[in-house]
Amino acid sequence: MSKPVISVQNVSLSFPRKNGVLGWVKSLFSERKSDNFQALRDVSFEVQKGEVLGIIGQNGSGKSTILRVITGILPTDSGKVQSSGNHTLLASLGTGFSAHQTGRENAIIFGIILGYSKQEVSEKMNEIIEFSELGPFIDEPIRTYSAGMKARLGLAVAGAICPDILLIDEVLGVGDPKFREKSKKRILDMVGDAGTVVLVSHSFGLMKSICNRIIHMHKGEIAYIGTPEGAIQSYYDTEG
Numbered sequence: 001m002s003k004p005v006i007s008v009q010n011v012s013l014s015f016p017r018k019n020g021v022l023g024w025v026k027s028l029f030s031e032r033k034s035d036n037f038q039a040l041r042d043v044s045f046e047v048q049k050g051e052v053l054g055i056i057g058q059n060g061s062g063k064s065t066i067l068r069v070i071t072g073i074l075p076t077d078s079g080k081v082q083s084s085g086n087h088t089l090l091a092s093l094g095t096g097f098s099a100h101q102t103g104r105e106n107a108i109i110f111g112i113i114l115g116y117s118k119q120e121v122s123e124k125m126n127e128i129i130e131f132s133e134l135g136p137f138i139d140e141p142i143r144t145y146s147a148g149m150k151a152r153l154g155l156a157v158a159g160a161i162c163p164d165i166l167l168i169d170e171v172l173g174v175g176d177p178k179f180r181e182k183s184k185k186r187i188l189d190m191v192g193d194a195g196t197v198v199l200v201s202h203s204f205g206l207m208k209s210i211c212n213r214i215i216h217m218h219k220g221e222i223a224y225i226g227t228p229e230g231a232i233q234s235y236y237d238t239e240g
Contacts, residue, residue, distance in 0.1 A: 003084075004046035005165060005196050006070060011079030013040040013065060039065045041220045043079070052187070052197045054207040054228065056235055057217035063200045064091075066217070067167045070198070085164025085196075086115050090154045099143040103134055103153050106142055110157045124160040131186070132156035133179065152179065159186040166190060168199045184210060204232050 014036040040062050047053050055063045068074040069081055071089050088110075097106045107128050111121030129138050132152045142150065158166055166187075187197055188210060201207055207214055207228060214231035216224040216238070224234035 002049065005049045005084050006047035006198070007080070007082045008046070008066070008070070009044050009080045011040055011043045011069060011076050011081060012038070013069065013074060013076050014038050038220050040069070040076075043220075043222055045215060045222065045225055047196055047198060049196055051213070052199060052211045054211035054214035054231070055198065055200045055217060056202070056204070056207065056214055056231060057223075058239055061217040062220045063217050064169050067169055067198065067200060070165075070167060083165060087165035087167060088114055088158055088163045089167045089169065090151065090158055091169040097142045097150060097154075100141055102141055103132075103138040103145065103149075107138075107153060107157050110154065111161050114158075114161050114163055116161055121157075121161070127160050128153075128156045131159060131182070155183055155186065159190060162190055162195055165196045165198070168197065168201075170201055180206070204235075208232065 017037050043062070043066065045053075055066060057063050065074060067089055069076060070083060071087060072081075073089070098109065101109070104125065107125065108118055108121045111124070112118060129135070132138070132149075132155075134149060134153060137145070137149065138153075145153070155168075168187075184206060187199075190197065199207065199211065211228050213226060214228045215222055216231045216234040218238050223238055224231050
């Protein structure tokens with residue numbers, strides 16, 4: 001088997017709980033040194049080039065945390081993460097966009113962050129506008145956009161630029177059924193061009209139709225990794 005493009009090995013990560021002033025005062029008189037939330041516990045998996053890997057689980061199970069660990073946004077307490085190629089994270093709220101700049105300006109900035117020149121992104125602008133369906137709103141400030149509009153813009157830029165690794169956090173659930181189908185096709189086109197996708201979503205129907213494998217996360221641990229059908233069944237068996 002070829003070398004994986006993403007390797008996550010024995011990764012654990014915890015966050016301090018926010019207990020307020022009262023909790024902090026109580027901790028001074030307690031033998032308990034820390035009160036941390038274990039976001040990830042000994043998580044290991046690999047992703048191959050050209051694969052679509054899904055991640056499912058209840059809120060707080062560690063799905064989005066994994067994506068941010070892969071990008072390096074969140075450092076780990078222990079374990080090792082490696083990835084090859086350029087990657088980008090698309091989050092549902094348009095993470096990384098500048099509120100006071102227009103959609104067009106943000107598209108250019110986003111493309112530059114992905115390693116492309118202003119001219120290269122500008123040459124793709126008509127394609128970006130057409131796919132995002134933003135029309136004249138492309139020249140309005142991002143602060144006037146809904147979460148769905150931001151997500152559509154981010155997906156349009158990523159689809160036009162085609163990063164080696166695309167990490168998607170609940171973006172494909174935005175828009176009407178027609179746009180969701182168009183988004184699904186764009187993802188499959190990117191994979192066909194040898195891209196790699198890691199997708200977090202609550203849309204099991206979509207996940208089942210495009211993912212090669214799915215991870216079911218439960219309380220920061222991998223409960224199952226394998227076929228889409230097996231992961232979805234694991235979710236229902238575990239979560240009830």
